[in-house]
Amino acid sequence: MSLLDYFKISKAGSASIAKERLQILVAHERSSRNQPSYLPQLQRELLEVIKKYINVDQEAISFNFEQDDSQETLELNIVLPDLHAKN
Amino acid sequence: MARIIVVTSGKGGVGKTTTSAAISMGLAKKGHKTVVIDFDVGLRNLDLIMGCERRVVYDFVNVINGEAALNQALIRDKHCEALSILPASQTRDKDALSLEGVGKILEDLSKDFDYIVCDSPAGIEKGAHLAMYFADDAFIVTNPEVSSVRDSDRMLGLLSSKSRRAELNQEPIKEYLLLSRYSPDRVKLGEMLSVQDVQEILSLHLLGVIPESKSVLNASNSGTPVILDEKSDAGQAYADIVARYLGEDKPHRFIDEKKGLFGKLFGSK
Numbered sequence: 001m002s003l004l005d006y007f008k009i010s011k012a013g014s015a016s017i018a019k020e021r022l023q024i025l026v027a028h029e030r031s032s033r034n035q036p037s038y039l040p041q042l043q044r045e046l047l048e049v050i051k052k053y054i055n056v057d058q059e060a061i062s063f064n065f066e067q068d069d070s071q072e073t074l075e076l077n078i079v080l081p082d083l084h085a086k087n
Numbered sequence: 088m089a090r091i092i093v094v095t096s097g098k099g100g101v102g103k104t105t106t107s108a109a110i111s112m113g114l115a116k117k118g119h120k121t122v123v124i125d126f127d128v129g130l131r132n133l134d135l136i137m138g139c140e141r142r143v144v145y146d147f148v149n150v151i152n153g154e155a156a157l158n159q160a161l162i163r164d165k166h167c168e169a170l171s172i173l174p175a176s177q178t179r180d181k182d183a184l185s186l187e188g189v190g191k192i193l194e195d196l197s198k199d200f201d202y203i204v205c206d207s208p209a210g211i212e213k214g215a216h217l218a219m220y221f222a223d224d225a226f227i228v229t230n231p232e233v234s235s236v237r238d239s240d241r242m243l244g245l246l247s248s249k250s251r252r253a254e255l256n257q258e259p260i261k262e263y264l265l266l267s268r269y270s271p272d273r274v275k276l277g278e279m280l281s282v283q284d285v286q287e288i289l290s291l292h293l294l295g296v297i298p299e300s301k302s303v304l305n306a307s308n309s310g311t312p313v314i315l316d317e318k319s320d321a322g323q324a325y326a327d328i329v330a331r332y333l334g335e336d337k338p339h340r341f342i343d344e345k346k347g348l349f350g351k352l353f354g355s356k
Contacts, residue, residue, distance in 0.1 A: 013277025018233050019284045026240050026288055033244045 035065045046076070055081060089197040092204050093222035093260075095246075097238030099209030101230045102267040105303055106325070107206035108136045108312040110226070113329030115170035116314075119201040122161065125175035126218035127208035128183050134174045137164065138310025148176035151188035157195055166315060171200075181213060189217045211245060221251050224261045224332075227291060230268045231280040236288055239264075243289065264291035265328060268299045271344035282342055295328035297321050298341040 043063050050056060056078060064075040094107045104125075111123035125133035128148065134140040139162045145155035150173075164170035173192075176183055196203050207218035219225065225246050229239045246260050247253055253260075266282055273279040282296055302319030306312060314329070316322040320341060327337045 015274070015277050015280050015284065018280055019288070022233055022236055022280075022288050025237060029237075029240065030244070 031065075034067055039063065039065060050078060054078075089193075089200045089203045090224065091193060091197075091222050092202060092224045092226060093207055093219040094204060094226045094228060095207040095215065095219055095242050096228040096235065097209070097211065097215075097242045098230075098235045101228050101235050102265075102297070102303070103209070103228050104133050104136050104206055105307065105313060106226060106228050106265060106267070106297075107133060107204050109314040109322075109325035110329055110332070111170060111202070111204040112164070112167060112312040113314045113325055114202045114204070114333075115164070115167045117329065117333065118169060120169050120199065121202040121204065122171045122173060122196055122200045123204040123206060124173040125206050126184070126214045127206065128175050128214055129177065129179055129181070130208065131175040131177055133172065133206050134162075135310060136307050137172050137312065139164070139172055139174075140310070143174045146174045146176040147192070148178055148183040150192055151184065157192065166311070184214060184217050186217065186220065190221060193221050211241070216245070216249060219246055219250055219260075222246075222260050223252075224263065226263050226265050226294065227289075228265045228267055229285060229289070231266060231274070231282075231285055233280075236280070236285055240289055243291075262291055263294040263332070264289060265294050265297065267297040269296045269341065270299045271342060275344050293339070294331055295324055296339060296341050297324040297328075 043061070047056075047058065047061055050061065060079040060081075062077045064073075064077070066073045066075065092110070094103050094110070096103050104127075107123055111121050115121040123133065123137070124147065125131055126147075127133070131143075131146070134143055142162050145160035147160065149155040150157050150160045161171040161173055164172060173196075193203060205218040205222065208214040219242075225242075227239050227242060229235050243262060246262060250260055252258065264286065266285055269282065270279055274281045282293065286293055298320050300313075300319060300321035302316050302321045303313050305319075306316055306322075313319065313321050314325040317326070324341050327340060330337050
C-alpha cells in the first residue's frame, strides 16, 4: 500500500452510484419498452368501465405486464373501496 | 452488396461524427471502397471534420430530389482514393429525407461500394431513424456518463424494433459498443464508470475504447480524421477498432491508466 492510497480511500466513488442508478433505470425502461403500445389506452378504457359500477380512483387500479419465453401475462389489480364504510 | 454501418448514440456530442470520419477513413485505407453519409440535415458537419467543406456542391437532398446525380454529389476524399463523402443538406425542411429516397440512394451506392457508413444525427427524430433503418451493423458511441449510457440503451431498443431488419423479421442488426472519451485515471479513482460497468449495463460487444484525447480537437481543427494521426492514442484506438471490426484479433488498449513519473514513484507496483 502506497502513500497515495490513503488519499484515494477518502474519495467517494460517484461512479458506483452512477452504475446503481443506471442499472435500475435501464431495467425499468427495458421492461416498459416491451409492453404493447395499446396498454395505456386499454388502461384508461378499463378504468372508465369499472368506474361505471364501482367508485374507484386511478390509484386503485394497477397494471402489470410480464413477459417470459413462453407467455405474456397482463395482471390487473383493483382495490375495492371499503363497503362497510360506504353503508 | 455493401455492408451498411450506422454510427449512432441518441445523445449529442459523444463523438458520432468523429467516429464516422475515423472509421470510414480506416476502412478505406484498408482498401475497401467506402462512402460516408451525413444524415444530419440542417446541421451538416461531417464535411468540416473530413476537411472537404469547400468542395460541397450538391448534397444528399439534391440527389433525393433528382436535382443532381449521385456522382455529382459524392466528394472524393483528398487523402484516400477509396473514400467518398456524401454531405448533408443545409435545408431547414425536416421532411427533406424520405424513406424511399434514402433507400434508393443506399441501393445505388451498394453497387459501387463495400461499406456505407451512416453518420446519424443526435436524437430519435426522422434523421436518426432513417440513418439506422437500413443498417446491417450499428456502432453505438457511448461516453462513460449516465445520460449517454441511458440514451444508448434507448437506441438499442429502437434498433431492435424500428429498423428494416426488425420489420422484415430478418437477422437483427449487429450492435457494437464504442466507448469514447474514456479516462482510465478517473475510473481508477472511482469517478467514472468503467468499461466493465458500461458493458454490464448495456450487454454489448465491445469494439473498442477511445481515450479522452487532445488529438481529437486537433484533428477537427485541421479537418483531418483523427485516425490519420497515427501517433495519437485516439488515432490508434480507431485503427484498432477498424481492424477488430474486420475480424483481426487485436487486444484492447487504453483501458488501464498510464503511470506518470509521480505514479511510478508513489504507486503500489
